[in-house]
Amino acid sequence: MAKNAVVMEGIFYEINGIKILEDINLTIKENDFLAIIGPNGGGKSTLLKIIMGLLKPQKGTVKVFGHLPHESLHKIGYLPQITHFETDFPINVFETVLMGRYHGPLHNYSKDDEKSVLKSLQNVNMLDYKEQQIGELSGGQLQRVLIARALTREPQILLLDEPTASIDPQMQKNFYELLSKLRNEMAVVMVSHDIGVVSSYVETIACLNRRLFSHGPVETAKKGLEEAYKCPIDLIAHGIPHRVLREH
Amino acid sequence: MLEFLQYQFMQNAFIAAILVSIACGVVGTYVVIKKIVFISGGISHAAFGGIGLGYLWGINPILTAIPFSIISAILMGGVSKKVNISEDTAIGIMWSVGMALGIIFINLSPGYAPDLFSYLFGSILTVPSSDLVIMLILDLIIIFTVLAFNREFMAISFDEEFAQVIGVRSNLFYMVLLGLVALSVVVLIKVVGIIMVIALLTIPAAISKQFTYNLRNLMILSIGLGMVLTSGGLWLSYLFDLSSGATIVIVLGIAFVIASLLKKSLEQPIKA
Ligand SMILES: Nc1ncnc2c1ncn2[C@@H]1O[C@H](COP(=O)(O)OP(=O)(O)OP(=O)(O)O)[C@@H](O)[C@H]1O
Numbered sequence: 001m002a003k004n005a006v007v008m009e010g011i012f013y014e015i016n017g018i019k020i021l022e023d024i025n026l027t028i029k030e031n032d033f034l035a036i037i038g039p040n041g042g043g044k045s046t047l048l049k050i051i052m053g054l055l056k057p058q059k060g061t062v063k064v065f066g067h068l069p070h071e072s073l074h075k076i077g078y079l080p081q082i083t084h085f086e087t088d089f090p091i092n093v094f095e096t097v098l099m100g101r102y103h104g105p106l107h108n109y110s111k112d113d114e115k116s117v118l119k120s121l122q123n124v125n126m127l128d129y130k131e132q133q134i135g136e137l138s139g140g141q142l143q144r145v146l147i148a149r150a151l152t153r154e155p156q157i158l159l160l161d162e163p164t165a166s167i168d169p170q171m172q173k174n175f176y177e178l179l180s181k182l183r184n185e186m187a188v189v190m191v192s193h194d195i196g197v198v199s200s201y202v203e204t205i206a207c208l209n210r211r212l213f214s215h216g217p218v219e220t221a222k223k224g225l226e227e228a229y230k231c232p233i234d235l236i237a238h239g240i241p242h243r244v245l246r247e248h
Numbered sequence: 249m250l251e252f253l254q255y256q257f258m259q260n261a262f263i264a265a266i267l268v269s270i271a272c273g274v275v276g277t278y279v280v281i282k283k284i285v286f287i288s289g290g291i292s293h294a295a296f297g298g299i300g301l302g303y304l305w306g307i308n309p310i311l312t313a314i315p316f317s318i319i320s321a322i323l324m325g326g327v328s329k330k331v332n333i334s335e336d337t338a339i340g341i342m343w344s345v346g347m348a349l350g351i352i353f354i355n356l357s358p359g360y361a362p363d364l365f366s367y368l369f370g371s372i373l374t375v376p377s378s379d380l381v382i383m384l385i386l387d388l389i390i391i392f393t394v395l396a397f398n399r400e401f402m403a404i405s406f407d408e409e410f411a412q413v414i415g416v417r418s419n420l421f422y423m424v425l426l427g428l429v430a431l432s433v434v435v436l437i438k439v440v441g442i443i444m445v446i447a448l449l450t451i452p453a454a455i456s457k458q459f460t461y462n463l464r465n466l467m468i469l470s471i472g473l474g475m476v477l478t479s480g481g482l483w484l485s486y487l488f489d490l491s492s493g494a495t496i497v498i499v500l501g502i503a504f505v506i507a508s509l510l511k512k513s514l515e516q517p518i519k520a
């Protein structure tokens with residue numbers, strides 16, 4: 001029996017009286033490969049931040065590997081949704097990824113840390129850029145570096161917020177293949193808008209639009225998804241025609 | 249040309265310039281990359297309250313400025329997290345209230361306040377040896393704190409959210425960083441004065457940032473530039489009998505313009 005990586009029970013989260021998340025109950029197993037989809041503003045990023053303890057829900061409990069979120073941070077790898085990034089910050093690719101190996105105050109980075117960083121950069125095909133200043137990268141390259149930063153933590157659960165947003169098709173393919181490999185070692189949760197691609201890789205899909213609409217294996221979720229999306233509708237705005245779902 | 253160095257006050261002035269450059273090179277780098285210029289300006293002005301307190305109690309104002317600026321730094325950085333006001337509002341309030349407190353304290357002090365102007369506008373030529381010792385100690389505290397916690401400062405400056413995810417106590421280290429700003433403000437007060445502190449905290453690092461992407465090099469370059477430019481300003485002020493603090497700031501400003509033009513011309517594509 002696989003252990004639970006994340007257990008969320010009765011989560012309510014609101015900002016200034018506006019409900020962002022309502023009655024979320026979600027269990028993620030340690031070997032799950034889950035995609036969270038949903039319209040803009042549906043609360044996907046918020047949900048990930050609650051799992052990491054960056055945001056505190058007003059009601060409900062979150063357990064990550066049986067502990068409170070902030071006690072399990074060392075088991076979590078996180079790729080933030082890239083909205084805007086400081087470009088002329090004095091830091092290079094290697095140093096950026098190395099930060100993922102942080103061990104606490106007064107602990108220097110070790111040789112092992114450096115090796116792990118190089119391996120993670122290799123995994124996302126960015127090793128050649130390790131000396132490059134972070135602002136000199138393209139959006140997609142930056143995203144790959146930040147994926148490496150999440151991987152180098154050797155996490156037991158990987159939380160990826162729109163990891164393929166600005167990555168080219170070839171690299172996306174590599175990336176999904178990498179994830180298929182990684183998922184034997186860790187739980188993977190990714191937020192995505194691209195249901196078409198996602199459904200051929202992931203095992204379970206959850207649709208989030210303030211409430212959790214459907215959560216289950218891709219095959220059975222499809223019907224629920226369609227239902228869920230009829231109410232949020234937003235998906236059409238993402239340019240994904242409904243028939244994509246039926247074709248699978 | 250170097251005959252002016254034989255005076256004790258000139259020697260002190262140059263030592264002060266060096267001590268000041270260390271503080272601004274190290275802390276100024278974080279001020280610039282973390283974009284906390286405004287809060288640093290607030291801390292430096294609020295420090296005037298501490299100066300006034302020194303007059304009121306009849307002790308060295310530099311000593312009272314230390315706790316005063318640290319407390320105001322913590323209030324500015326921390327209040328906005330607890331109470332629902334934005335940080336820049338908190339800064340604006342502390343900035344002016346701190347200065348007002350200083351003036352009231354001085355009003356309440358017996359007699360009149362000698363060399364008050366040296367705290368406002370700086371007076372590198374009158375830095376006593378005892379103040380140099382204080383400046384040296386503060387510099388050492390700054391250097392050791394940064395050596396110990398550079399990983400945390402880097403993490404919170406670059407990506408505060410990710411810093412939290414990797415377990416850096418962001419709020420705590422932000423406060424420590426503001427504390428370092430407060431200490432460097434105290435180091436700088438005697439040299440350029442409260443009103444112009446921010447120039448030394450930002451300009452050397454802002455110049456250096458155009459030429460290196462490595463944090464350590466950035467600090468070293470800023471320290472070096474600070475030394476050259478403050479000493480240069482000091483020498484010019486002596487030569488033309490001008491106010492030393494203001495001359496140093498003008499020299500820094502001109503250096504910034506020259507460096508930016510230089511950087512731009514280096515980046516121009518070479519036309520065939
Ligand atoms: N700081 C904030 N103040 C007020 N409202 C906020 C804040 N942060 C998020 N929200 C609101 O919370 C809701 C959920 O935001 P969230 O970022 O989780 O959405 P999302 O599903 O990740 O969307 P996207 O697909 O655009 O990334 C949105 O309606 C947003 O307006």
Ligand SMILES: [Mg+2]
Pocket residue numbers: 044045046081161
């Ligand atoms: Mg989002």
